Amino acid sequence: MREDDFYLGYYLHLVQDVLYRRFVYDKYHWNPMIPGNVERLHRDYAIVNGYIIKKYNLVNDLLIPENFSEEIINNLCSFDAEDFRKRMDSYFIPIEEQDIFFFTREMSDEFIGEAIDLCLHEIKCLEKNESGIDMYEYAWTR
Numbered sequence: 001m002r003e004d005d006f007y008l009g010y011y012l013h014l015v016q017d018v019l020y021r022r023f024v025y026d027k028y029h030w031n032p033m034i035p036g037n038v039e040r041l042h043r044d045y046a047i048v049n050g051y052i053i054k055k056y057n058l059v060n061d062l063l064i065p066e067n068f069s070e071e072i073i074n075n076l077c078s079f080d081a082e083d084f085r086k087r088m089d090s091y092f093i094p095i096e097e098q099d100i101f102f103f104t105r106e107m108s109d110e111f112i113g114e115a116i117d118l119c120l121h122e123i124k125c126l127e128k129n130e131s132g133i134d135m136y137e138y139a140w141t142r
Helices: 005-027 037-055 081-091 105-127
Strands: none
Touching: 005 105, 037 105
16 A cells, blocks of 8 residues: 555545444434435435535546556455446536435535545554554444
């Protein structure tokens, strides 16, 4: 991870996943067991994407390396890189503005701020060859 941006990015994605779980379930008490909640949350993401893309001037410039299939990470599981690229394209297609169900623009800003702080902390720990996230601190609490 200290030598390859691809693996650092993959790791930081996992760090953000752990933080997001805590953010949504513990801090905001989202309940995925209520029928329709998962679909509503995904709709919120689609609505908020436009806001995030505009606020941070994001562009979808994802390129799949020619030798991606040879990356060691493929030994962990299979990755459908072409499907991933297509899904990324879809995130940049604006949708009609609708009411937010749960995940608001303000929540996205808050999460991004927390994610930046945690990712920067992880990078500093990696640079110093120190432990980062405490797996017990971020374990499921329910």
